[in-house]
Amino acid sequence: MNRFTVAVAILLPALLTLLSSCENRPEPDVSVKDELVIFLDSLEARYEEACIATGIANWNSYSGDGPAHLDSAKALFTGIFLDSTARSTIRQWRKKSGSLADPTLGRRLDLWERCFQGGAIYADPEISRLENELQKLIVEFTFVYGGKPITRAEVKNRIREERRQTRRHRLWRVSSQLSAAAAEKLGELVRMRNARAVEAGYPNYYSLSLRLQAIDEGWLVSTLNTLEQQTRSAFARFLQASAARLKVSEMNAWDFDISLRNSASIPDRYFPADSVFSVLHRFERSIGFPVDSLPILETVRDIPYGGLSLGIFIPTDSRFLVNPTRGKGFYATAFHEYGHSLKAVNVDVGYPILKGYEWVPGAQCAAYEEGVAELHAEFTEDTAWIASFSGAPGHVIQDYAATRNLSTLYRVRRLMKDFFFEYEMYRNPDQDLDSLERKMYEKYLLVTLPADEPPGYASSIWYVSYPCYYQNYILSSMIATQLQEALSDKFGRGKLTDTTVAPWMIEHLYRDGETVEWADRVRHATGKSLETGALLRKLSINPERLAYQDAKKDSD
Numbered sequence: 001m002n003r004f005t006v007a008v009a010i011l012l013p014a015l016l017t018l019l020s021s022c023e024n025r026p027e028p029d030v031s032v033k034d035e036l037v038i039f040l041d042s043l044e045a046r047y048e049e050a051c052i053a054t055g056i057a058n059w060n061s062y063s064g065d066g067p068a069h070l071d072s073a074k075a076l077f078t079g080i081f082l083d084s085t086a087r088s089t090i091r092q093w094r095k096k097s098g099s100l101a102d103p104t105l106g107r108r109l110d111l112w113e114r115c116f117q118g119g120a121i122y123a124d125p126e127i128s129r130l131e132n133e134l135q136k137l138i139v140e141f142t143f144v145y146g147g148k149p150i151t152r153a154e155v156k157n158r159i160r161e162e163r164r165q166t167r168r169h170r171l172w173r174v175s176s177q178l179s180a181a182a183a184e185k186l187g188e189l190v191r192m193r194n195a196r197a198v199e200a201g202y203p204n205y206y207s208l209s210l211r212l213q214a215i216d217e218g219w220l221v222s223t224l225n226t227l228e229q230q231t232r233s234a235f236a237r238f239l240q241a242s243a244a245r246l247k248v249s250e251m252n253a254w255d256f257d258i259s260l261r262n263s264a265s266i267p268d269r270y271f272p273a274d275s276v277f278s279v280l281h282r283f284e285r286s287i288g289f290p291v292d293s294l295p296i297l298e299t300v301r302d303i304p305y306g307g308l309s310l311g312i313f314i315p316t317d318s319r320f321l322v323n324p325t326r327g328k329g330f331y332a333t334a335f336h337e338y339g340h341s342l343k344a345v346n347v348d349v350g351y352p353i354l355k356g357y358e359w360v361p362g363a364q365c366a367a368y369e370e371g372v373a374e375l376h377a378e379f380t381e382d383t384a385w386i387a388s389f390s391g392a393p394g395h396v397i398q399d400y401a402a403t404r405n406l407s408t409l410y411r412v413r414r415l416m417k418d419f420f421f422e423y424e425m426y427r428n429p430d431q432d433l434d435s436l437e438r439k440m441y442e443k444y445l446l447v448t449l450p451a452d453e454p455p456g457y458a459s460s461i462w463y464v465s466y467p468c469y470y471q472n473y474i475l476s477s478m479i480a481t482q483l484q485e486a487l488s489d490k491f492g493r494g495k496l497t498d499t500t501v502a503p504w505m506i507e508h509l510y511r512d513g514e515t516v517e518w519a520d521r522v523r524h525a526t527g528k529s530l531e532t533g534a535l536l537r538k539l540s541i542n543p544e545r546l547a548y549q550d551a552k553k554d555s556d
């Protein structure tokens with residue numbers, strides 16, 4: 001028995017009462033500010049109940065702790081977001097929010113306006129039907145290799161061990177079986193999402209998704225283009241060195257995993273799996289978090305993700321699961337998930353729409369959420385941290401530090417390939433997507449797929465279940481590294497031991513929830529807008545030197 005079970009026991013009857021009172025709700029008459037406040041308070045009470053029900057349903061579906069009523073939880077949101085009267089009330093009041101002279105109320109209206117746009121698509125029954133159909137196809141698909149069934153994990157493991165390039169290629173091509181089966185439906189889903197976005201006044205669904213997270217589209221595209229240029233020559237050098245090491249004439253998409261297998265790892269024995277939580281607690285306590293009294297439930301369970309953290313009832317109930325993997329990666333995942341939970345339990349805002357629940361597009365910025373979680377995982381990359389929290393000797397840490405940049409570099413370039421493919425797909429779903437995929441491999445991974453290579457893009461569950469998400473992992477790396485630099489500036493080496501680090505994080509990153517826009521939170525915490533500098537410095541790439549070389553090339 002723990003406090004979470006107690007919370008659920010207390011909440012459920014309240015939820016049921018609220019549900020029955022929601023039926024036959026009379027139309028609200030919202031003509032003055034006081035009525036608006038009452039209207040929003042009641043809308044947000046319903047919203048928070050839907051968030052809690054969805055959180056519990058999701059938790060149960062992964063943890064197996066209880067029945068997972070996902071459909072009835074979603075129906076609570078549908079009741080809110082398909083209500084056109086409430087939507088137009090929000091829209092009208094938001095237009096005059098400047099005259100309310102109440103910034104918090106204005107901010108609630110902003111978030112509600114976004115959530116009604118995101119929620120209408122989230123709750124759209126036709127889109128959900130197609131998403132579920134595709135998800136089922138992808139999850140249940142049986143891949144075949146050499147005439148026998150093979151799982152994704154087997155393909156992944158074999159491809160990083162297979163010595164012969166032609167066999168790696170054949171293994172890599174296995175995913176095209178699913179892509180061929182899913183491509184047409186994916187196209188349909190993309191067009192359907194686009195149609196809804198156009199109805200809402202946006203050029204396409206990607207533009208809408210970015211606007212719902214307050215990410216400036218022009219800034220994003222130009223930042224990622226710059227990052228592409230800044231990382232290109234380092235990546236090209238890695239490709240050359242890898243080809244020589246693997247003894248292949250040319251690197252291709254199926255050669256990266258084996259090339260990275262031996263570099264950039266640290267032996268698992270220095271990160272014993274059964275100590276993960278004690279090390280995590282020892283560290284977070286040392287920077288000032290009252291670990292033992294926080295309402296965070298941690299569980300190890302075999303799930304289809306590395307880890308998963310859910311803010312069930314912010315700020316009093318946060319839970320996370322980690323997949324029992326091994327070594328340093330396991331630690332990094334646990335630290336990342338704990339970072340999500342630390343934020344959830346330290347939000348100090350009374351209005352549910354400003355607490356940053358994750359369920360409805362528009363209610364938070366996922367890049368920021370991932371960034372402040374990754375801030376904690378990033379500690380496990382710090383060589384001083386590794387020295388004091390793992391038993392790894394100095395020379396092992398040095399070897400690791402010398403090669404790990406390659407896997408980060410590859411990851412960033414691969415994420416760019418995935419982002420730009422999806423971004424261009426939404427901009428024009430009728431183009432030849434097979435050749436678009438090919439172009440993206442050339443531009444971002446610097447490899448040329450054979451002319452007759454079957455396409456693989458539609459085998460990814462991300463385009464179905466987490467649409468328009470890839471940029472969040474690049475932005476979150478930028479946020480996490482920029483925040484780590486800010487911690488170093490403020491605390492020096494003390495960022496690993498100073499008990500005032502936690503209050504600093506709470507004040508700058510957690511407490512305000514969505515009261516303040518995410519980009520402003522980053523700026524207030526780090527003294528500058530989000531930029532690529534810290535990530536490049538982590539990769540040992542000096543942007544000033546690159547600019548100098550480019551200028552020199554131009555003048556030559």
Ligand SMILES: [Zn+2]
Nearest residue numbers: 336340370373
């Ligand atoms: Zn995360």
